[in-house]
Amino acid sequence: MSLEAMLIIAAVLFAIGLYGSLARRNVLAVLMSVELMFNAVNLTFVALAKYVAPAGLKENLAENLGGVLTGQVFAVFIITVAAAEIALGLGIVFAMYRNTESVDLTEAAELRN
Amino acid sequence: MAIGAALGVVLIRDLFRAALLLVLVFVSVAGFYVMLNAEFLAVVQVLIYVGAISILIIFAVMLTRDVQQGNLPNRLQLPAVLFAALLLSALVVVTIDTDWDLIPDDVQEKVSLVQTSAVAIIDTEDLESSGFTEEEQSAAKEAGLADLLIGDFVLPFEAVSVLLLAALIGALVLMRPRPPESSE
Numbered sequence: 001m002s003l004e005a006m007l008i009i010a011a012v013l014f015a016i017g018l019y020g021s022l023a024r025r026n027v028l029a030v031l032m033s034v035e036l037m038f039n040a041v042n043l044t045f046v047a048l049a050k051y052v053a054p055a056g057l058k059e060n061l062a063e064n065l066g067g068v069l070t071g072q073v074f075a076v077f078i079i080t081v082a083a084a085e086i087a088l089g090l091g092i093v094f095a096m097y098r099n100t101e102s103v104d105l106t107e108a109a110e111l112r113n
Numbered sequence: 114m115a116i117g118a119a120l121g122v123v124l125i126r127d128l129f130r131a132a133l134l135l136v137l138v139f140v141s142v143a144g145f146y147v148m149l150n151a152e153f154l155a156v157v158q159v160l161i162y163v164g165a166i167s168i169l170i171i172f173a174v175m176l177t178r179d180v181q182q183g184n185l186p187n188r189l190q191l192p193a194v195l196f197a198a199l200l201l202s203a204l205v206v207v208t209i210d211t212d213w214d215l216i217p218d219d220v221q222e223k224v225s226l227v228q229t230s231a232v233a234i235i236d237t238e239d240l241e242s243s244g245f246t247e248e249e250q251s252a253a254k255e256a257g258l259a260d261l262l263i264g265d266f267v268l269p270f271e272a273v274s275v276l277l278l279a280a281l282i283g284a285l286v287l288m289r290p291r292p293p294e295s296s297e
Contacts, residue, residue: 001148003213003215004208004209004213006145006149007204007208008204008205008208009115009116009145011201011204011205011208012116012119012201013115013116013119013138014200014201014204015197015198015200015201015204016116016119016120016122016123016197017119017123018193018196018197018200019123019193019194019196019197020122020123022189022192022193022196022197023123023189023190023193023194024123026128028128028132028170028173028174028177029122029123029128029131031170032122032131032132032135032170033122033123035135035162035166035170036119036122036123036135036138039138039139039142039162042142042154043142043145043146043149046145046146046149046151046154047149049149049151049228050149050150050151050224050225050228051213051215051216052213052214052215052216053214053215053216053217053220065223065227065249065256068224068227068228068256069227069228069256069257069258069261070261072151072153072154072228072258073258073261073262073266075151075154076154076157076258076262077266077269077273079154079157079158079161079162080273080276080277081273081276082161082162082166083161083165083166083277084276084277084279084280084281085280086166086169086170087169087280087281087284088280088283088284088287090169090170090172090173090284091283091284091287091288092287093173093177094173094176094287094288095287095288097176097177103177106188
């Protein structure tokens with residue numbers, strides 16, 4: 001598959017996640033949509049790492065060979081942050097559920113004066 | 114398949130089925146990683162997303178009792194569709210319009226070899242059959258995810274470990290049962 005096809009798939013995934021996180025009422029659905037967006041970004045990083053040359057790769061392959069893995073390193077970091085995010089997010093969801101007996105975002109208005 | 118499942122995640126009313134479809138999305142993204150030479154990432158994806166995150170989400174879906182009510186949209190539906198479609202079209206236009214500086218085909222094979230063996234030791238025979246010069250062979254043997262993580266990226270690596278610790282403690286604090294009213 002070509003780079004463009006991969007990037008477009010990732011863009012579609014991201015747009016779906018964006019729609020889901022904006023238009024859903026349930027906190028858990030929003031969290032799932034955020035995970036979709038994380039995956040889309042990861043896919044973009046890895047696709048670009050495969051197809052696009054880091055600076056200087058063409059001139060001096062030997063000295064820049066490690067650079068072809070940079071995109072994957074970024075994806076590793078994003079996966080780590082996503083794991084931390086989902087743990088904290090679910091903690092907040094449970095705290096909210098304990099207080100209000102609801103996971104409906106439109107009802108979470110305690111901060112509104 | 115990935116896109117259909119992702120659509121299901123945001124459109125299906127039954128939240129439990131949405132969570133299961135999310136697992137399907139994660140697995141197909143792992144498949145994409147294999148196609149894109151990132152085998153280590155595919156394994157990590159299956160372990161962390163499919164194994165851990167989706168279990169957590171399904172847990173949460175079952176623990177909260179709003180499941181019957183389902184996955185209702187809110188009043189922002191139309192603006193959200195418009196905004197997502199706008200962003201999608203912008204991204205697609207940029208993707209197609211850009212003149213990508215692609216890795217030339219003769220180098221692509223070498224790059225693939227380095228990327229697929231990011232966490233493994235490369236055979237010298239494989240390197241020779243792919244046309245690596247002597248200098249490039251030693252560079253290829255050194256190149257690896259671990260080398261980058263504790264080399265060039267050691268600062269974000271440490272920062273991420275502190276972030277994970279902080280998230281862990283934060284989640285524990287959030288989930289702690291409220292202490293009974295102190296009798297002072």
